[in-house]
Amino acid sequence: MRVYDSAAIRNVAFVGHGAAGKTTLVDALAFVSGSSKRHGSIQDGTTLTDYSADEIERKHSISLGVGFAEWMDTKINLLDAPGFLDFLGEGTAALYSADAAIVVINATGGVEVGTEKVWEICDALHLPRLLFVTQMDRERADFERVFDDVKAHLSPKVVPVEIPVGSGADFRGIVSLLTGDTHLYKKGTKTGEYEVVPPPPETGDAYRKYEQQLTEAIASTDDALLEKYLGGEALSREEIIAGLRRGVLAGEIVPMLVGSATLTYGVRALLTEIVDLLPSPLEAPIPDKEGDHGGSPLLGRVFKTVSEPHVGDVTLFRLYRGVIKNGDEVWNHEHSVAEKLNHLSVQQGKERLEVPELRMGDIGSVAKLRDTHTNDTFCHRDRPVHMAPIPYPEAVATSGVVVKNRGEEDKLAAGLHKLHEEDPTFHFEYNSELAQTLIHGRGERHFEIVLGRLQKKFGVHAELVRPKVAYRETLRGKAEGQGKHKKQSGGRGQYGDCWIRLAPRPRGAGYAFEDAIVGGVIPNKYIPAVDRGIQEAAVRGVIAGFPLVDFQAECFDGSYHDVDSNEMSFKMAGILAFRNVAPKARPVLLEPLHDVTVRVPSEYLGDVMGDLSSRRGQILGTDSDGRRTVIKAIVPEAEMYKYATTLHSITHGRGDFHEEFRSYAEAPPEVTAKVAAEHKKEDKEE
Ligand SMILES: Nc1nc2c(ncn2[C@@H]2O[C@H](COP(=O)(O)OP(=O)(O)OP(=O)(O)O)[C@@H](O)[C@H]2O)c(=O)[nH]1
Ligand SMILES: [Mg+2]
Incomplete structure (x- = not known):
């Protein structure tokens, strides 16, 4: 495998909604460029990046796949992310490790939840991006509608640089607004061969409209260009490409391209646009890092670890600075371990192709490291640095x-x-x-x-x-009573006797013991044993077997035996006293409550609040974060089971939530009765 210099590398993440066509497109790019020998398909389970048994069986991506396409003396690293939101962590890793994104949209659908989610991450990272509208060959494919949708729901900065000729079964060509050339595809072509013709008359109006929009957008990237354009002068092809590139890098323009990945239409043009319009690693900012004063000469971050059959753990990393040669040793600062990078490789799907070295910006893979994990940094031992970790989405x-x-x-x-x-x-x-x-x-x-x-x-x-819930118990009233342990079994007997009072303490105040014995009716040395007995018994509660908390115990009377009393007997007396008295002190069940924050588009507000109420949730209020409505509520933990799934179905995936433990509170009687009954049943089973 050839070594590419940094200027001849493009790192591109393919992201978008589930089933948009990302994996099929990545496969087509690698195939059409000649870097991959097979034109694979999802149906046959033969794509470049969906190669795991799980992915082939389910026909969708699950984990981030990496391949490359060599085009115009440039190596385009292709990071294929799954679209389903359950696997958003993979897309996050792809976007954080790339210098640009291709947001893939299905021409029959338009902007969907998964599209919006990845768009937000791209925005946060200021990633230059292209939009690729694929599946143009499918029935009901509609370029104009997708464009309107994109302008309304993603960004007004999206501008078509290509328009389709025909759609659905009649989709047969693509007009480039940059050159005015039309590519008419030869039926049955495998690698997207076409003839170049002038724009057909049917595209005339659309052509003029979009061409003008594009020229205006490009002219606006530069004062001198704008002056020229307003003065009625034509812009040269070089000026157009340079202006467009400037607009893309600055995030001022998002070019929209079109094609069909299964037919490989528009795939060659996309390869060219990636090389022409997207930044090389030299033009991309290095992400934040800590402790890096004066520039460490070597910097890389692990963005994925996969365990592959017959190989073991494979580590995928992005090099941000420096050069790594096969067999080099790098320092993993997080785990304080020197790792030797033997068989340094690049991935082409599941294939690993060895390379003699990797230059700054490239993406590589290496197997069988000793102690390296996702998000670790590679650096020089004498210049240790930590790169800021990729912020994976939280478990919900x-x-x-x-x-x-x-x-x-x-x-x-x-x-x-x-x-x-x-x-x-x-x-x-x-x-x-x-x-x-x-x-x-x-x-x-x-x-x-x-x-x-x-x-x-x-x-x-x-x-x-179902996850079990860590209930607690406590007391609401006061009560007193005796615990007496007496055993006479030949030889030496056992004797302990105590009287205790139990009373509630405030929530969170914990347990307190008071020694109120006067006149030595229980010898001092046995009193701690009574305390221990009470605490031991309290751990098992009295209602449903959960720890009884936030109460005080006072030992105020008792008796002892000169010969038979010992610590063990008084501990038993403490246990018996607790079991006798606690049920009389109005025990109650406490359940954990969670603070829950839900973010949803306002149209779902009513349904989401209704659902929270049916979960015994208490709504604290609603607010707006600019884009979405934020609902704050307190909900019992026991009612949050499968909430992620419910919220997803109520909001069609447009909702997010976060929950964390808040406090314990008294459970309502019907909940207490149910939990107590379950406990009884479990007790019997044991
Ligand atoms: N007709 C047609 N079908 C396509 C095209 N691209 C993809 N498909 C089909 O659409 C389905 C989804 O394609 P994928 O490539 O798996 O989409 P994806 O975006 O990678 O999906 P996830 O990884 O699950 O998010 C598959 O059945 C593909 O065969 C296309 O250009 N034309
Ligand atoms: Mg996929």
Whole structure:
């Protein structure tokens, strides 16, 4: 594989809504350029970047795939991101590692939720971008409608630089507004061969309209150009390309292109526009980094780790500064480990092609590193730096997970750990209080993939279960009573006897013990044992087996035996006293409440609030963040199960939410009764 200099590299992320046609387009770009030998398809499961068994089976992308197309002596690195929002982390990684984006839109659909989401990230990163309207060969494809939609919902800066000739089954050519040339495709062409003709009469009006818009937009990028244009002078082709490029880099113009990836129409033109209009790494700003004073000579960031069959862990990284040669050692500052980059490669889908070196800006891959993970920085050992990490979207869904076959618990933990390393939007924990493994991710589709991988890669058969809730108990009243432990079993007996008073304390105040014994009716040395007994019993609660918290216990009377009393007996007395008294002190169940912030387009406000209320949510208020309505509410944790899925279906994916623990509060009687009944059932089963 040839080594490309930084100026001859383009790093481009392909993003957009699910099923827009990104993977098919990336495959076509690599194929038409000659860099990939096969023209693959989703239907046959043969595309360049959807090569995992999961992707072939489900016919959509799940993880970020990387390939390249060599065109006009330039290497275009193609980062193909999945569109489904459950996998938005992959798109985030692609956009943070690229210098430009191609936002792909289906000509039969238009702007969708996934398009808006990635557009927001592109905006935040000030990424230069192109829009590619694909699937123009499909029935009901409508270029004009997509353009109107884009202007209204994405940005007024979008300007067509190409228009289609015909649409649907009649889609047969593309007019370039830059050159006035029309490419008429030869039927049955495999690599997009065409003849060049003048614009056909049917495109006349559209041609004049869009050509004028484009020229105006380009002229506006530069004062001298504008003057020339207003003075009625024609702009030269060089001026047009240079002006357009300037507009794209500044984010002032977003060119819109058109084609069909399956027919490879418009694919050659797209390759050329990528080279002509998008920045090389030399023109792209290096993302924020910390501790980098005076410029470290080497800088790279890992944006993905995949475990591949027969290879092991493959690390994908973007080089921001310096040169890496095959076999070089780099310093991973996060994990304080020197890593030797043997078999330095670039990815062409699942293929790894070895390269002697990579220049600044390029994207590479390397296998079997010792201790390198996603978001780690490569640098020189004597100039250690941390690059700011890629901000992966947060996990918003939680589920319990259990193994179907006993004995697979250890394998489950190992598998989940591995999956977390591959996917930063996936986390897991074992909650010992609840004796349950909890997984956190982006939604049910995400969890489905996790379960599938657990089985395929780690031989673990697991299933999702409702996550248990960490309830608490407390007291609302005062009560007093005795606990007496007495045993006479030959030899030395056991004797402990105490009287206690229990009373509530404020929420969050915890537990307090008071020694109110007078006259030594219980010897001093045994009183801490009473305290311990009470605390031990409180952990198991009295209503539903949950820890009883925020109360005070006062030991005010008791008796002892000269020979038979010991610490153990008084601890037992404390336990018995608690079990006797606590049920009389009006115990109540406490449930965890979450602060929930939901962001939705205002048209869904009513439905979303109605749903929150049906979850026993208390709406605190609504506000606007400029784009969307922000709803703040307090909702019991127990009612938030599968909220991500519900919100998605109410808002057609246009809603977002964030939740965090707020406090414990008394549960209503019907909830208490239900939880207590469940506890009784579980107790019996054990
Ligand atoms: N007719 C036609 N079908 C296309 C075209 N491009 C893609 N498709 C089909 O549209 C479907 C989705 O294509 P993909 O390439 O998987 O789309 P994607 O954007 O990668 O989808 P995700 O990765 O799941 O977000 C597949 O069935 C493709 O065969 C096109 O230009 N014309
Ligand atoms: Mg795809």
